[in-house]
Amino acid sequence: MFEPKPQITLQKAGKKFNLNLARKESALFRCLNFFSSKDRNKDEFWALRNITLNPRKGSIVGLIGKNGSGKSTLLKMIAGIYQPDEGMIKTEGEIVYLTGFGQGIMPKLTMKENIYLIGTLLGLNKKEIDEKYEEIVEFSELKNYENSKIYQFSSGMVSRLSFSTTILCLKRKNPEILLIDEALDAGADLSFKNKALEKIEELIKGGATVIMASHDLATIEKYCDMVLWLEKGEVVKKSLPAEVIPEYIKESQKNY
Amino acid sequence: MKEKIGNIFNLSWHLAKVNFKLRNEGSYLGIFWYLLDPLLMFLVLYAVFSQNIGLQINHYPLYLLAGLIIFNFFSSVTSESASIISSNSHFIKSINIPAESLIFSLLFRNIFSHLFEIIIFCLFLAYFKLSVLGIIFYLPLFLLLFLFTAGISFILATLGVYANDLNNVWRFILQVLFFSSAIFYQYDPSITILKYNPLAIFINLNRQAFISLQKPEISWLFLILVSSVFLIGYAIFTKNKQKFAERI
Numbered sequence: 001m002f003e004p005k006p007q008i009t010l011q012k013a014g015k016k017f018n019l020n021l022a023r024k025e026s027a028l029f030r031c032l033n034f035f036s037s038k039d040r041n042k043d044e045f046w047a048l049r050n051i052t053l054n055p056r057k058g059s060i061v062g063l064i065g066k067n068g069s070g071k072s073t074l075l076k077m078i079a080g081i082y083q084p085d086e087g088m089i090k091t092e093g094e095i096v097y098l099t100g101f102g103q104g105i106m107p108k109l110t111m112k113e114n115i116y117l118i119g120t121l122l123g124l125n126k127k128e129i130d131e132k133y134e135e136i137v138e139f140s141e142l143k144n145y146e147n148s149k150i151y152q153f154s155s156g157m158v159s160r161l162s163f164s165t166t167i168l169c170l171k172r173k174n175p176e177i178l179l180i181d182e183a184l185d186a187g188a189d190l191s192f193k194n195k196a197l198e199k200i201e202e203l204i205k206g207g208a209t210v211i212m213a214s215h216d217l218a219t220i221e222k223y224c225d226m227v228l229w230l231e232k233g234e235v236v237k238k239s240l241p242a243e244v245i246p247e248y249i250k251e252s253q254k255n256y
Numbered sequence: 257m258k259e260k261i262g263n264i265f266n267l268s269w270h271l272a273k274v275n276f277k278l279r280n281e282g283s284y285l286g287i288f289w290y291l292l293d294p295l296l297m298f299l300v301l302y303a304v305f306s307q308n309i310g311l312q313i314n315h316y317p318l319y320l321l322a323g324l325i326i327f328n329f330f331s332s333v334t335s336e337s338a339s340i341i342s343s344n345s346h347f348i349k350s351i352n353i354p355a356e357s358l359i360f361s362l363l364f365r366n367i368f369s370h371l372f373e374i375i376i377f378c379l380f381l382a383y384f385k386l387s388v389l390g391i392i393f394y395l396p397l398f399l400l401l402f403l404f405t406a407g408i409s410f411i412l413a414t415l416g417v418y419a420n421d422l423n424n425v426w427r428f429i430l431q432v433l434f435f436s437s438a439i440f441y442q443y444d445p446s447i448t449i450l451k452y453n454p455l456a457i458f459i460n461l462n463r464q465a466f467i468s469l470q471k472p473e474i475s476w477l478f479l480i481l482v483s484s485v486f487l488i489g490y491a492i493f494t495k496n497k498q499k500f501a502e503r504i
Contacts, residue, residue: 017502076349076501079352080352081348081349081350081351081352081501082501082502083498083499095352097350097351097352099350103346103350103351104346104347104350104351106274106278108278108281109274109277109278113274113277116270117270117271117274120266120267120270120271121267121347121351121353122351123263123267125266
């Protein structure tokens, strides 16, 4: 049978960070450390270890886990913002990385200026943004605020604006890879969330491979074909949502 | 490749416009500060030096202003570049943008304000009844200054990610450069520090072009120096840029 080539391949990928403790930053510490070679590697911290993943084209992978379990780091690594320190990551095609925390929004600019700024950051030129501008404003339902500055917006409005602009400023109609980092968890209300999910479904139907991190287990269960449960940077379980989610809930309640 | 360069250019240009706008946000004089900054500095230096050091120099006001304008471009770009990556961390950490465009946007924004200063300078030339034709020689000179400044900025931006102290160190170095670039006193190539200070050479070449209307004599050594500063700076920057997101 014909097997489509995976668009994302991770092989034993890992990411480490150097913990910059305050004492380590001081000049005195650096001088002392320069002469003594011990404990130089002590403050390393592996945010992710040994992640192997190659989802089928068009599949939806959910990422669950506690805060600090490595979900965002994994997505940022696939998006190319972080480089892996071990293993390898290969991606093919256009990547869209969505987060719910108002990525790239400048509070001192108006909504209109922000749309053009984000559009440009995503690689569009002015003409291409002109064409999409009306649609973005309409989708965000912020028609009356076009010329207001962002610092006066509520966090829900910012998250709506950020999502609408990013999702509608796609370079091509169908991106190959869609990475969603709690994009719908922060601030947006239910009706917008449903609308946004519809939009994402559209992209999935267009053939995108999706990886989404979320704390909203109902959404994960509904959409994902496979769930990756991360804990302290390592995979606890990788399986169907119906198998992983109940176990994850049980584990979380136990700790509580 | 061509698309990528177009992309970087487009993004840099847009960021430059945005930051130009943001800098004037909430200030009463807004865009006039671009004129006032160099003019005030000029007035101070002119008041102090015109009756002593300045007496031996032809067209001292023009001599002084040309020096200030060139130095101002270099210092305003480089003084910001040491912290440019960390002050734009919200972009670097959430969108995979080409980091070079932050440096180029800084350069472009300062070209806007540099243009204002050049216009003032041309008005000065007209006032002293000198020809403004020297501007023809100025364009290639500016291209060299642009490359040199970009190279230094790339190096500073990369180092600035690893050490915050660089800002203070660089501010001090800029001050040293200001006093050792023959901005308000006579340029004399027999003084070693002036002979080897690239900024002093830039300023002198520009004066030759603008005030004496001579074709500037650029030595091969100087050309090689400028282009290698640019290439080395760019190489250092691109080699390290993938590590920026996790360092800031």
